[in-house]
Amino acid sequence: MKVLVAGASGALGRPLITRLQDAGHEVWGLAHRPDSLEAIERLGACPVKADALDRAGIFTLVEQIRPEVVIDQLTSLPASPFDLSARIPADCRLRLEGGSHLFDAARTWHVRRYIQQLSGFYLDGGEELATEASPLRVNAPGTIGESARMYAALEKRVMSAPMMEGIGLRYGFFYGPGTWYWPDGAFSRHLEQGEVSLIGAGRSIFSFIHVDDAARATVAALTAPTGIYNIVDSQPTKISEWLPAYADWIGANVPSNLGEQEALRLIGEESIYYQNSLTGACNRKALNMLGFHPQRLPWLDR
Structure with a gap:
């Protein structure tokens, strides 16, 4: 089938293009920067230059391509997690406003299925692991609450079009090539430089997902029943446990x-x-x- 991937050059977009093509799909990759378009072309997909914030341009693009499926992976994240708070306004604008243009164009031009990137790490499971029925932490402080409110709006949007099949994929914290959580990633660099500390008892439980596992799950979502899915690994772990293990994995000192x-x-x-x-x-x-069969976390299985 013909698939349009928005945000196709990111850490998830690149393995996603590969997996989609391996499955026999015709893939179009939307990006804005020249280097991103070149990366999409090198992967064998059809690159299309567009600015998601340009509503008229997005409508024209979707009309011309007429994809059967749109996969919305739009993000504007910084190179380092330490810079996330400064980037949140731009990220929210791209996902909410730019994503709205893409979503509206998809409805207008009769796209059959729309797959939306969501969050599997700002969910409120109470005393248990969060399920697909769990709400987002919209009242959390700072950028956590701001991001949670954005993801809640995205969830509501993707499930709101009765004539278009909506799929919401709540991904865990990405790890793997091109992400913050990898030996050459930004989080590892901050950890090696002694800039990361364990705060208090470190009770938070993190759910990660390798970008290739996320890509495989996204391809499976092309034909899955509609709805929301938690795309996370099978090793939810307290930060007090995984952070020192991660430091040991990359050869850094214990935080x-x-x-x-x-x-x-x-x-x-x-x-x-x-x-x-x-x-x-x-x-x-x-x-x-x-x-879905996610791989095990490399810093815990050593």
Whole structure:
């Protein structure tokens, strides 16, 4: 089938293009920068230059291509997680406003299925792992709450078109080539430089997902029943456990511990919440419905 991938040159977009082509699909990759378009072409997809914030341009593009499926992977994330708070406004605008243009164009030109990138790490599972029925943490402090509200709006949007099949994929924290969480990634660099601390008891549970596993699940979503899916690994782990294991995996020193009161004074309430209030996510639905078999975390299985 003909598939249009928006945000096709990102850490997930690149393996996604490969997996889609391996499955026999005709892939068109939307990007804005020349280097991104070149990367899409090298992968064998058809590159198309467009700015998602240009509503008229997006409508024209979708009319010309007439894809059967649109996969919305639009993001505007910084090179380092330490710069995320400064980038959040631009990221939210691209996903909400630019994504709205793409979504509206898809409805107008009778795209059959729309697949939306969502969050599997800002879910509120209470005392348990979050399921697809769990809400997002829209009242969390700082950029966590801001991002959660954005993802909640995206979830509502993708499930709102009665004449178009909506799929929402709640991905965990990405790891693998081109991501923050990889030996040459930005998080590893900050950890090696002693810039990452464990805050308080480190009670937050993280759910990760390798970008290639995420790509495979996304391809499976082309023909899966509509709805929301948690695309996360099968090893939800407290940060107090995975952070020192990750440091050992990349050859860094064990992170220092920072008390909650000191963290509140130095880096604010959001940092405490991030490391002590998040719940991981349950992937049972994806395992059963998508034939999903995520690989095990390399820093835990050594």
